Amino acid sequence: MSSSLTKSASTSSTDEDTELRKGPWTLEEDTLLIHYISSHGEGRWNLLSKRSGLKRTGKSCRLRWLNYLKPDIKRGNLTPHEQLLILDLHSKWGNRWSKIAQHLPGRTDNEIKNYWRTRVQKQARHLKIDSNSAAFQEIIQCFWMPRLLRKIQGSPSSVMLSQNSATTQTLINHSSLLPQVSPNKGHVHTSEKTKSPSIDYLESMSDSHIPQILEYPTSDYNTVVKGCYNVDNIGYDMEAFSLASMVVPSDFEDSMGGSQLAENNGVGSAALVDSLWNIVDESWVVL
DNA sequence: AAGCTATCCAACCGCCGAAAA
DNA sequence: CTTTTCGGCGGTTGGATAGCT
Numbered sequence: 001m002s003s004s005l006t007k008s009a010s011t012s013s014t015d016e017d018t019e020l021r022k023g024p025w026t027l028e029e030d031t032l033l034i035h036y037i038s039s040h041g042e043g044r045w046n047l048l049s050k051r052s053g054l055k056r057t058g059k060s061c062r063l064r065w066l067n068y069l070k071p072d073i074k075r076g077n078l079t080p081h082e083q084l085l086i087l088d089l090h091s092k093w094g095n096r097w098s099k100i101a102q103h104l105p106g107r108t109d110n111e112i113k114n115y116w117r118t119r120v121q122k123q124a125r126h127l128k129i130d131s132n133s134a135a136f137q138e139i140i141q142c143f144w145m146p147r148l149l150r151k152i153q154g155s156p157s158s159v160m161l162s163q164n165s166a167t168t169q170t171l172i173n174h175s176s177l178l179p180q181v182s183p184n185k186g187h188v189h190t191s192e193k194t195k196s197p198s199i200d201y202l203e204s205m206s207d208s209h210i211p212q213i214l215e216y217p218t219s220d221y222n223t224v225v226k227g228c229y230n231v232d233n234i235g236y237d238m239e240a241f242s243l244a245s246m247v248v249p250s251d252f253e254d255s256m257g258g259s260q261l262a263e264n265n266g267v268g269s270a271a272l273v274d275s276l277w278n279i280v281d282e283s284w285v286v287l
Numbered sequence: 288a289a290g291c292t293a294t295c296c297a298a299c300c301g302c303c304g305a306a307a308a
Numbered sequence: 309c310t311t312t313t314c315g316g317c318g319g320t321t322g323g324a325t326a327g328c329t
Contacts, residue, residue: 114296
């Protein structure tokens with residue numbers, strides 16, 4: 001980036017006249033672009049690049065406009081609503097950023113992509129899990145999304161989960177009440193091309209350590225998520241969350257100091273949930 | 288205070304499909 | 309029908325900055 005700027009700065013004046021600029025946009029360039037679009041409208045980007053006087057490619061102009069200058073761009077941190085949507089839609093569509101962005105008014109695909117890479121994938125890295133793995137998907141669905149949901153609902157009791165709180169206890173579900181997604185040791189590692197330490201851990205677990213399944217307030221979720229879609233949910237079915245079983249990667253223990261996780265009975269699971277929430281609060285969720 | 292590291296995010300790149308020539 | 313051009317998308321880079329030692 002700087003090299004291209006340096007290059008253009010050091011070239012002769014005739015070169016500067018013809019050479020395309022790269023790197024950060026200046027205020028003057030932004031103004032030029034805004035004025036041109038206000039009088040000619042969006043689109044025909046190559047023509048714009050030729051006629052506007054901007055020494056930028058059409059692509060560059062388009063990107064600058066769509067990701068930064070367009071008036072309805074929403075700036076600032078993503079709300080819990082938006083985060084929840086991104087997680088949910090990504091679980092359905094994968095890295096279809098532009099498609100996901102269509103459901104978040106004012107947010108760009110670039111912003112969502114950056115969010116995913118910097119926030120979500122960071123968590124995966126910390127947990128030493130592949131962010132595309134089934135295990136990580138389930139962590140998102142069973143821990144982080146319910147947590148966001150509760151933040152959206154603004155319930156103090158759910159925000160301030162404590163080890164012995166009733167709210168925490170409600171998170172611990174009885175698997176017989178839920179659609180049975182088998183405690184999926186197999187599920188996890190069939191999706192893994194190479195086994196991670198976490199998977200080794202899972203495989204070594206006895207049945208008594210099979211992951212807890214967390215209760216999910218599906219109806220509440222539907223209400224909240226439906227409410228924040230900007231379209232009529234066409235093509236978006238609300239079966240939403242599979243109540244997949246929760247896997248507890250061994251690395252969670254490392255990331256938390258491990259003290260509370262020795263036992264994996266109900267109380268231990270509550271502590272796990274509590275600790276996970278704290279991790280999410282501290283490093284991930286931006287209100 | 289200085290150097291190092293991690294994080295964020297604006298911007299670029301290559302590829303692809305659709306439309307135009 | 310083939311070639312060229314354009315717009316759009318997802319992946320990646322690297323500068324700026326905050327935080328840490």
